[in-house]
Amino acid sequence: MEKHLTTDFTEACFLVDLSNVVRNQHLGEPGARSLRRLSLLVDAAKALARDPDVKLYLVADASLRRGGRREFTDPADIRLLGRWVDRGLVEELPDADPRLLELCAYTGIPVISGDRFRGHRDEHPWIQGNTDDFLEAVPASGRTVRLVPVDMGVARAVDMSRKHEEDVLKKMGLLDGRRTPRFDIVGRNWRCEERRCTLYDTRKGSAALLPRVVGGVPRCQNHGTALVDDGPRRATVQLKLLVEGELKGRFTLEDGTLVRVGRAPGEGGITLHGLVPDHLTGGLSRSHVELRVTGGIVHVSDHSTYGTQWRSGPGPWQPLGPAGRQYRGGDELQLTEGVVLSRSGRRFPTELAQDWQRRQPPPPEATAETRLY
Ligand SMILES: [Zn+2]
Structure with missing residues (x-):
C-alpha cells in the first residue's frame, strides 16, 4: 500500500480525507474504523485514473489515531498508521478539513470525501455549486468500492457577496494586490531555514509539502518561520x-x-x-x-x-x-x-489560475453591477 501514498502534491492524483474513509461503515466491512477501507479505495482510484501506480495524498485528523484505539477492527492498523505518519506518508493535523480544501484550491487535485464541508463555505466559496473537485467512495458490487463525482450543491445558509469573499481571502493572505490568488507559491520550491527540517525540500525530503501562507508569506508548518524561495519547480x-x-x-x-x-x-x-x-x-x-x-x-x-x-x-x-x-x-x-x-x-499554475476564474460564483448583484476591476 505504501507505494500508493505520497505527501508530494506534484505526484498525487487524489487528496483523501482519511478519517472519513476509515470511518465509513458502508465500505467493505463492518466495524467502526478499518484501514481495509483504504485499500479498497486505492483499487477504486487505480481504476478511475487507469493508473496501476496511482498516488494518493492522505490527510488525517489526529483524533483518528489517538482517540480511537478500541474502535479499530484490527489494532495493527493503528501501528501502521503511526509508521506512515512518522515516514511522512500521511499528513496528520488537528483538523484535516481546512488543509484538504486549501490543497484542493491551490493544486486542483480532487478531494475524496463523504463530507460536504458545509461549515467551510464562508472561507471557500468555490465549494458552492462545485461539481468538479470532489469525489465520494461508494460501495459497489462484490464488496468493492467505486468513486463517484459529487455535486456539492449550494448551501443556502451561506449568503455570499463578492465583497465578503474578498474580505475572507484577504484575511487568509491568499490574494495579492491584483486580486489574484497566490499560485506563484505552487510554481516554486521552498526550504525551511531550520537545518534539519526537510518538510518542503524536494531533494532531501520525501514529502515536499505545499506551504501554508500566513500574512502573505509561506511559512513552515512545524517551525512557523518564513520559508526561503529555493528556485522554480520544474513544470x-x-x-x-x-x-x-x-x-x-x-x-x-x-x-x-x-x-x-x-x-x-x-x-x-x-x-x-x-x-x-x-x-x-x-x-x-x-x-x-x-x-x-x-x-x-x-x-x-x-x-x-x-x-x-x-x-x-x-x-x-x-x-x-x-x-x-x-x-x-x-x-x-x-x-x-x-x-x-x-x-x-x-x-500548471497558469491552468489553476484559469480554473480559479471559472470557479468564481457569480455575485448576486452581477447583472446590475458595474465591475471596477
Ligand atoms: Zn521547518
Whole structure:
C-alpha cells in the first residue's frame, strides 16, 4: 500500500480525507474504523485514473489515531498508521478539513470525501455549486468500492457577496494586490531555514509539502518561520498511453517544448511504434498530433491522415482538427480506435489560475453591477 501514498502534491492524483474513509461503515466491512477501507479505495482510484501506480495524498485528523484505539477492527492498523505518519506518508493535523480544501484550491487535485464541508463555505466559496473537485467512495458490487463525482450543491445558509469573499481571502493572505490568488507559491520550491527540517525540500525530503501562507508569506508548518524561495519547480505535463484500456507508456513534457506524437514522428518525438500492436497501427500517422507547451498552457493539434478525436472527462468524442485546442488535465485524445493519449490530472499554475476564474460564483448583484476591476 505504501507505494500508493505520497505527501508530494506534484505526484498525487487524489487528496483523501482519511478519517472519513476509515470511518465509513458502508465500505467493505463492518466495524467502526478499518484501514481495509483504504485499500479498497486505492483499487477504486487505480481504476478511475487507469493508473496501476496511482498516488494518493492522505490527510488525517489526529483524533483518528489517538482517540480511537478500541474502535479499530484490527489494532495493527493503528501501528501502521503511526509508521506512515512518522515516514511522512500521511499528513496528520488537528483538523484535516481546512488543509484538504486549501490543497484542493491551490493544486486542483480532487478531494475524496463523504463530507460536504458545509461549515467551510464562508472561507471557500468555490465549494458552492462545485461539481468538479470532489469525489465520494461508494460501495459497489462484490464488496468493492467505486468513486463517484459529487455535486456539492449550494448551501443556502451561506449568503455570499463578492465583497465578503474578498474580505475572507484577504484575511487568509491568499490574494495579492491584483486580486489574484497566490499560485506563484505552487510554481516554486521552498526550504525551511531550520537545518534539519526537510518538510518542503524536494531533494532531501520525501514529502515536499505545499506551504501554508500566513500574512502573505509561506511559512513552515512545524517551525512557523518564513520559508526561503529555493528556485522554480520544474513544470512538466504527464501523458499516459492507453492501448485498448491498458496503460502502455508514460511520457513527460516540459514547459517550453514542442513534441510530435505518432507511429514514427522523428527526432525528439514520441514514437508509438512498438507500443501499439500491429493490428492498430494502420490508423496511426507517422506524425499524428503535435503538442506545444507554452507558458503553462498545453495546445494540441491534429496532423494525421485519418483524424484525431478529443474529449474532456466522460464527455462525447469530438474531432480535434488541424487548428487544435487547449489540452487540459483530464482531457483525452483518441488517435485511432483503441489508442488513447490521456493527460494526468495535475495542472500548471497558469491552468489553476484559469480554473480559479471559472470557479468564481457569480455575485448576486452581477447583472446590475458595474465591475471596477
Ligand atoms: Zn521547518
